[in-house]
Structures are given as C-alpha cells and as structure tokens.
Amino acid sequence: MAKCVFTGKQVRSANNVSHANNRTKRQQLPNVHTKRVFVPELGRTVRLTLSARALRTITRIGVVAYARKVGLDLKCLRS
Numbered sequence: 001m002a003k004c005v006f007t008g009k010q011v012r013s014a015n016n017v018s019h020a021n022n023r024t025k026r027q028q029l030p031n032v033h034t035k036r037v038f039v040p041e042l043g044r045t046v047r048l049t050l051s052a053r054a055l056r057t058i059t060r061i062g063v064v065a066y067a068r069k070v071g072l073d074l075k076c077l078r079s
Contacts, residue, residue: 002032004051005077006058006070037063039074046077 003010009030015023
C-alpha cells in the first residue's frame with residue numbers, strides 16, 4: 001500500500017454506484033510517487049514516497065523545513 005510519508009495520504013475505499021443504484025466496493029488510489037530528494041544537510045539523497053501536494057510543498061519551502069514542520073526525522077529514512 002502506497003502512503004505519503006509527509007501527508008499520510010493512502011488508499012481509501014469507496015463505492016461504485018451504477019445507474020440502478022447498485023453499490024460495489026472500489027479503491028481510490030492517491031497520487032503518490034517514489035522520488036529521490038537531495039537533502040543538503042545530510043549531504044545525500046533520500047528516497048521518499050511523496051504525494052503530489054507534498055512534492056509541491058517541498059519545492060516551495062524545502063525538504064528539511066517541511067520535515068521539521070510535520071515532525072519527521074530524515075536521518076532514519078533509507079537512502
């Protein structure tokens with residue numbers, strides 16, 4: 001299951017509703033991708049599973065500032 005490490009977005013369950021109002025289960029998949037992000041403070045790249053919203057925020061304020069804001073320690077993540 002894909003889950004964004006910053007926003008926590010993950011797969012949700014929902015219903016497909018037909019014209020006859022029959023309901024069947026389906027999954028709503030989040031827009032998450034695995035990206036390698038360079039962290040200047042660590043001097044290396046870190047592989048993260050990010051949603052599109054988290055990627056835009058990282059581009060705007062930086063990965064270290066965003067990690068500090070959500071309380072995530074980048075040192076414990078895989079490279």
